[in-house]
Amino acid sequence: MTTKPKKFFDSLIKPFLGGRGKEGKAEEDLEAIAATEQKVFRYEKLVAATRNFSPKQKLGEGGFGPVFRGRLEDGREVAVKQLGRGSRQGAKEFQNEAMLLSRVQHKNVVNLYGYCAHGDDKLLVYEFVQHESLDKLLFSKEGSQCRKTELAWNQRYQVILGVARGLLYLHEDAHTTIIHRDIKASNILLDDRWVPKIADFGMARLFPEDETHVNTRVAGTNGYMAPEYVMHGRLSTKADVFSFGVVVLELVSGRKNSSFNLLPNPDVDSLLEWAWKLYKKGQTLDMIDPAIVSTADPEQVKMCVQVGLLCTQSDPKLRLDMKRVVIILSKKPTVLEEPTRPGIPGSRYRRRSHGMQGSGHSGGESSSGSISATASASTAALTASTSTTLTTPRHASQQERRSLQR
Template sequence: MSKISKLIGSITKPFKSRHSEGREEEDLQAIAVQEQRVFSLTVLSAATRNFHLGNKLGEGGFGPVYKGTLRDGREIAVKKLSHASRQGQKEFKNEAELLSRVQHRNVVNLLGYCTEGVEPILVYEYVHNESLDKHLFDPQKRSKLDWPKRLDIIHGVARGLLYLHQGAHCRIIHRDIKAGNILLDERWQPKISDFGMARLFPEDGKTHVNTRVAGTNGYMAPEYVMHGDLSERADVFSFGVVVLEIISGKKNSTFQPLPEAQCLLEWVWRLFKKDRSLEIMDPTLAASAEVEQVKMCTHIGLLCTQADPQLRPLMNRVVTLFHKKPGNIEEEPTRPGFHGQRYRRHSKPGSTSYGISSTSRSAGSSSRSSASSTNVTAGASGTSNPMGPSTSRMIHVSGSNSAGPSTSGTRSVSQSQESSGLA
């Protein structure tokens, strides 16, 4: 069986139950071609001017991403997988399989793929305004994001996540929701991208699954970092961080510690408790912001980042809250989960709630680069808790993405589990 046959077979496998089980492989390929899912290497070479350096959008551990233009005028982003990338091969296939299952205006659109030659290729729609972080955290560009645009971005990401969790053919947990994985189209509408670390959630009634920890510093939920417990509420936590970053224009992972707050979440929460939440607002929003909307979004962001995952609203509730009139949200946020706290699951059988210890580390030990992305792999296999006290974590740090699908490079360091807090 050829490489393209294997790839098409793996991507279309989830949908075979909708068709005859005996459908021939050639028929599946014909359907893929008819739907314009398969691109030839010749077509993609012409679109990218033979993968010219001037068309390059970025590069990571998996390989480069290029901008291209098809003969019909469509602009595309072409992600090539380097044959030397071992981790990238798994994430590459994972992204192809998951994105073939979804279609939503707030999720990046996978146009097709190519497996000719030694380097498999994924082809996406090209998104003109790059990723959110390129604008939000750039002092020269953030003024383009007035309050109406930022509010639309918040609402769009919420709709996209709700679709992944409840509206798609299968429940999908993204695992790496962050400003760098939110692309902005020509109308500044958001599209969730980079599904290399996403996971399908079993339809068996489980509230969470245990898995290797992978994500980005500053966005990962505490129960996921400490215990590998993955659920939709981990994505909700990451979404809450993004909401607070959009409002403040500050990045959680590079927040400069203050005497009263070690991170962005703690700073926002303390001001909110004092009814001073407007003080977190990015000064560039002064002329365009609707005060009550800013307060409401801050309130919802804090509800999403609560330390106890069971207190966080699911995305259907989050979307409902955004439709409420400002000031009509009844839930009060409890303390958020943030770096410097220690989290433990209650020992009572069947309990899924989490305790919080006041133990913290010095602010100096938590410094991180502004573009760091962590792919944390626990060393203990075959156990229900993949991050037990004696295991070490391997952290793969990747760069932020460009205008096309995200690019992720990797390096690794070891970190003691006993010293870990909320990344």
């Protein structure tokens, strides 16, 4: 399966990197990894595996390019991401994903088998994940009642725990801290045993060990991004924690945060606001997805809502870290601190610790998503509904700030 790793990575990465420095070191590291772990695939093997990239094998297409289902000679089923020619953003995501996932190995993170470069064709080869992405099962409007019942409460709870374990690995146990930056339902895949796998690392970032946060351009999906990240470009592991908290509340309610206008209460602006108001009234169980009422464990539901709210606090210092989340979910429920009002980008709220208002969002839009067994509109596959990926400058514009103060 291997072939001239040095030559391969020269053609794969050099067009994407302007200089050597840290990026050059990353390139050399990746070449060494490829040489020792035999991650380079021959183009002919992938052509055969995907039946010459047959339209019948196509799983979907997003900003990155098309994704094809295939079977290798050794019997492994794979999902092959093909870089769309002329896609500058896709090229950056391709390089980023290849480098970050080279040494990542965890049952709750999608497994990258290898890479391939052939002329203008650049491909990433992943394990094939049997079931659809979480958003397709959770938010599908076609036959929604039937599809939602596939994810009974116990399965949803295991998804919450699995994603938490995957994030804990990325934040604390990987070779270096990795911040995903785009944790959402469409980037969580479910295998044949309904085990969740975090996917799509095109926007992920390595995090310096000696830093509390980094300032960066904002890239993520509307409804999942932390306020301090949207407003000021302050990125830390707590940005992933915030996104995780949103996913937890979505799994409990069966409602998508970015579709808050569909909520039954016209006085709330988002799923987070709705969950917060019900929690304060002692009516947490009112937000349970009707499809799982018969299977839900009331105490677990209450705990998950409280965890979700603690993960989406306005002040990142008040949010749980993923180690504590895993401990809470893995053991008998313990006494948790009381959450304050969650941080809700795009609406008015006051950060208690900073005495300042929250953030809005702006910027260009594109699709982002994951590989799955069926089409999902995303970077790796098409989703059932449109998700908005935002890329904004480090600081919000004056117009955004004025709109928040009104």
